Amino acid sequence: GHADPDHSVAFYSLDMNQGMHERMRIESGLRHALGHGELLLYYQPKFEIGSDRIVGAEALVRWLHPERGLVPPSEFIPLAETTGLIVQVGEWVLEQACAQAAVWQRAGLRPFRLAVNVSAREFTESLPTRVAATLERYELDPCWLELEITESTLMHDIDRVIGIMDRINALGVALSLDDFGTGYSSLSYLKRFPIHTLKIDRSFTTGIPLDASDCAIASTIISIGRQLGHRVIAEGVETLDQLSFLRDSGCDEVQGYLYAAPLPAARFEQGLRDNWLL
Ligand code: C2E
Ligand code: CA
Ligand code: CA
Ligand code: CA
Numbered sequence: 001g002h003a004d005p006d007h008s009v010a011f012y013s014l015d016m017n018q019g020m021h022e023r024m025r026i027e028s029g030l031r032h033a034l035g036h037g038e039l040l041l042y043y044q045p046k047f048e049i050g051s052d053r054i055v056g057a058e059a060l061v062r063w064l065h066p067e068r069g070l071v072p073p074s075e076f077i078p079l080a081e082t083t084g085l086i087v088q089v090g091e092w093v094l095e096q097a098c099a100q101a102a103v104w105q106r107a108g109l110r111p112f113r114l115a116v117n118v119s120a121r122e123f124t125e126s127l128p129t130r131v132a133a134t135l136e137r138y139e140l141d142p143c144w145l146e147l148e149i150t151e152s153t154l155m156h157d158i159d160r161v162i163g164i165m166d167r168i169n170a171l172g173v174a175l176s177l178d179d180f181g182t183g184y185s186s187l188s189y190l191k192r193f194p195i196h197t198l199k200i201d202r203s204f205t206t207g208i209p210l211d212a213s214d215c216a217i218a219s220t221i222i223s224i225g226r227q228l229g230h231r232v233i234a235e236g237v238e239t240l241d242q243l244s245f246l247r248d249s250g251c252d253e254v255q256g257y258l259y260a261a262p263l264p265a266a267r268f269e270q271g272l273r274d275n276w277l278l
Helices: 005-017 020-035 077-083 086-106 127-137 158-170 212-227 240-248 265-274
Strands: 039-048 054-065 069-071 113-118 145-150 174-180 197-200 231-235 253-255
Touching: 020 054, 020 077, 020 086, 039 086, 039 265, 054 086, 054 253, 077 086, 086 113, 086 127, 086 145, 113 174, 127 145, 127 158, 158 174, 197 212, 212 231, 212 240
Parallel strands: 054 113, 113 145, 145 174, 174 197, 197 231, 231 253
Antiparallel strands: 039 054, 039 253, 054 069
């Protein structure tokens, strides 16, 4: 759990503070949630730094619990990953994201990529087939979809993983490498991954501009990513200082509270109509 700062608190509380009973309660609650429509997606826009246009969005899952209210993914995704329930959650997320993107496509919006987070356990031989079937079912142009995968996905059996990535690319669906720099993949693998975008983890963005190490790491990731021909996006951008450092370092895109938090579909659409350039 220490690899992703976003997850460390949840792992800690699940592993250390919560007993088996608590984990089972969350697990059966999540099963119930899947069957009873308690999951929903929020959408956070991604902006191109030069043009200030929205170039994408990330779908982020929430659990609207009847008693507990809106439960953040940190409280159930790590558990879903250990129990295997993440596969069903992931299926629901892909389905829902494609359904929503198809609505936007039909409304005649200029296409932007809607990114779905994919866990290591979902990254199997059957994933490209499932993605293709979902695109077909909604008659969604693949240019609307992107998959975000983390380095942990890429740790085992590199050749097999690259084969799956190639099949996803062949569909016209873009791949981005999420939380870059927090995992264990080496730079020698990076050059082999057929990815479109490199995503700088929020833990580095946070230290900009005062922490010299975070600045060095962020600008190095930008430099490597661009020289490998990828786009680079920074997540967790909250301040104008961070934005201007990233702009000066050649970063292509930003995502963060400075522009917008993850929003329910209706409010995201409102943003598209009112304030954001499309
Ligand atoms: P992530 O993929 O790294 O997503 C970015 C997280 O940073 C999101 O947290 C987002 O709300 C948050 N964030 C965005 N901008 C800012 C900012 O400016 N400041 C701060 N402090 N935070 C910002 P969220 O939505 O709570 O999701 C947490 C993690 O849960 C995600 O991290 C991802 O690993 C996982 N997750 C979320 N939805 C899904 C899903 O559908 N499937 C899978 N497998 N994992 C998911
Ligand atoms: Ca992500
Ligand atoms: Ca991320
Ligand atoms: Ca992150």
